[in-house]
Amino acid sequence: MTKFSDIKGFAFDLDGVIADTARFHGQAWHQTADEVGTPWTPELAEGLKGISRMDSLQMILDHGPKTRTYTVDEKEMLAEKKNKNYQALIATLTPNDILPGMADFIQSAVAKGYQLSVASASKNAPMILEHLGLTRYFVGIVDPATLHAGKPDPEIFTRAAEILQLQPSQVIGLEDSAAGIRSINGAGEVSLGIGEQSVLQEATLNFATTVEVSLTAIEQAMTD
Structure with a gap:
């Protein structure tokens, strides 16, 4: 069982996790x-x-x-x-479109020394992060055009860990879709689902909304 102290980085889905695109x-x-x-x-x-x-x-x-x-x-x-x-x-997105709590979580994670990457199926992820004003917080973005298979295949989250130069067991993946949760689990990472638990029942950790996500809350959930 992965402990919170083992975690060194986070891999984010984008749509529905960072912003409601x-x-x-x-x-x-x-x-x-x-x-x-x-x-x-x-x-x-x-x-x-x-x-x-x-x-x-x-x-x-x-x-x-x-x-x-x-x-x-x-x-x-x-x-x-x-x-x-x-x-x-x-193109109409601004930092005001970041989902509640996510800007604080991203900023606090970086301030605490965690490495962040993006594992989104969207080829527009770089443009979205730029409009949201978040590009500087991320080490890198997986290019979905280079993948052999999309979610629920684990490749995208495996690559997200590689970008961070971390082992999968050191990474928490954040997702709002069942396909994404299966991708994270298949990559051997800790899956954090945001949304209805009935939809994301395979997630290791579950938060109903983005506003509930924080380093403290994740640590608590991993020790319960």
Whole structure:
């Protein structure tokens, strides 16, 4: 069992953990779903969390009418259109959009000597961190374009630990999706889920909201 004293770094998902850019993803994917005739449901919206752009598009197509088959080029065009819609939305982000408590947690973790990295499926993570004013706190960001597989595969969180030059057992991964929690667990890191425990039941640690996340609270949860 990993002890809090073993932890030297944190690997953050971005959407829904540092900022609520998930709502922008939802808006942009909803537009895509409408375009291809897929009914937009809460279950579909939840299933898209934490997975790559092309995997998300495929899920939308799989849930839609089976009246036609999309070519690779058509899928790429749909994904690019979604991304342009999403980028227009995230361009409006400011530090005020950081989720409650997260700025304090990030700043306090760095002040205490912890190393931080980002393990997000979003290729727009550098742009988002810049708009939020948080870039300087992170050692690095995993480039999802270099990965062989997306979440729930553990590769992204394995790479996040490598960026920090830490062993997986020295890292806590923060996620708000079930796919992300499985990715963290598969990488051999401590998983910290933010959100409904019923959805994130595989998480080692669970906090209902970002405002509850602090070094003190994590240490307490790991010693209970």
